[in-house]
Amino acid sequence: MALATVLEDEGFSVAATPRTLSATIEAVRMHDPTVAVVAAGLPGADHPVDRLAGTTDVPIVSIARGSPAPRGATAVVRTEGDGVLGVTDGTSAVVEAATRVAVEASEPRWADVTAGPGTDRFEPVPVGNRRLPPAPTLVVGASTGGPSLVQRLLAELPPEAGFRVVVVQHMRDGFEERFAKRLDACSQYAVRTSEEATALDPGMAIVAASGSHVRIVDDADDTITLEVAAEPPMHGVRPAIDPAFSSAARVVAPHRLSAVLLTGMGADGVEGIRAVGKAGGLTVAQDPEEATVDSMPGGAIATGAVDAVATVDEIVESVLDGLDRSGGD
Missing domain, CATH: 3.40.50 (Rossmann fold)
Known part of the structure; x- marks a missing residue:
């Protein structure tokens, strides 16, 4: 046919x-x-x-x-x-x-949708009785098939937890501003691009802009500072996920740190996940069985450094549970 x-x-x-x-x-x-x-x-x-x-x-x-x-x-x-x-x-x-x-x-629902139903049906996951660290950090990496998943993750992230979120999503130049606005509309987090802001406070998310890598260079008084560097591409892309993950592993206290690697082709984010795991942070990979392209999450799992393999339905719960178990202020 x-x-x-x-x-x-x-x-x-x-x-x-x-x-x-x-x-x-x-x-x-x-x-x-x-x-x-x-x-x-x-x-x-x-x-x-x-x-x-x-x-x-x-x-x-x-x-x-x-x-x-x-x-x-x-x-x-x-x-x-x-x-x-x-x-x-x-x-x-x-x-x-x-x-x-x-x-x-x-239109007008393009900012509020994921794969099928709109993200307006996704509510923030309650913190409940979990004891989370103050100002936790979540670094998210995604490539092919990732935008709708990142939307859902942000929509389900509880605002009362006060996450500081860095998103590295491979996409064509010029789309990151539109993507940031989409995330801002569908979540209770204030979302900007790394061209608009490099200081990240609790309750904020920054989307890495095209043309530069982003790194976390400081974490003081609950505020993360990002460095934006127009360096050569890594893994054929810029921004790449590995610099964000690896710098977070060096700078952010491990009990505050979580890294999530979603669908994508290639190996970007794999070494970053390894670095976060070695530093003692929480690492989560999307279940390769449901990923649009399984190379990135599958490669991360193969390192042995992934704490949780989760479906899209389970990712936010896995992050909250993992940070709760790590405990401490």
């Missing part, structure tokens, strides 16, 4: 069905779709998904080479997004990923 037919059966309006990379680039330019669904083996160039991503800000759902999903490339409807969304391996996965992008792009 043709991919266009599958998508139309799911309620999508298909704008074009190009069969080569050059035709896909032109179709995306002409139709400005909500999402492009692209076969990894699309004729016309090596690495067609990367080539397409370099020409547009339209989100891309990539169909894995050799997948049982329908073949072809299709552009669908209209609006904005966060780059390559994920590598899928079946018809249902294509539809699910494309649906997620389309829902996230719909």
Whole structure:
């Protein structure tokens, strides 16, 4: 069955069905779709998904080479997004990923959604009887498929706990400001980019801006100070997760520190998780079985330095429980 037919059966309006990379680039330019669904083996160039991503800000759902999903490339409807969304391996996965992008792009609720239902259905997890350290720190790293997960994590993070949050999310240049506004709208934390703020107080979150790495260089009087450095890319990206994780391990008291590594391709964040674990901080990795791309969380788990492997439903609870068990002021 043709991919266009599958998508139309799911309620999508298909704008074009190009069969080569050059035709896909032109179709995306002409139709400005909500999402492009692209076969990894699309004729016309090596690495067609990367080539397409370099020409547009339209989100891309990539169909894995050799997948049982329908073949072809299709552009669908209209609006904005966060780059390559994920590598899928079946018809249902294509539809699910494309649906997620389309829902996230719909106004006026684009700032309040995750994979399917809106994040307005996610409430902060209560602290309850847990005894958390003052001004705890949470450093989050994510790549492909991460934006909606980070949204949910921030939405569920209890404001009374007074976390200081650093987010490093791999995304295309220029999207981090929009992403920070999205997080600010869906959570009870004040969210800024590292271009807007480098001092992080309890109840705040900072999203690493594109073009620079961020490091924690001081933690005094419950305020974290970040350094923003325009250094060469690491793991092919900038900002990278490892500098944020590793610097947190050096500077933040271990009983206050938690690091969460979510979905993503490659090895960014793996050495950072190892550093946090060695320092005595809490380390949590997303369950690779549910990750859009399992390389990053899987690599972290393989180090033996991960304290908890958690599904998205369990991540915030795992952080709160881990910090509660570590105890101390």
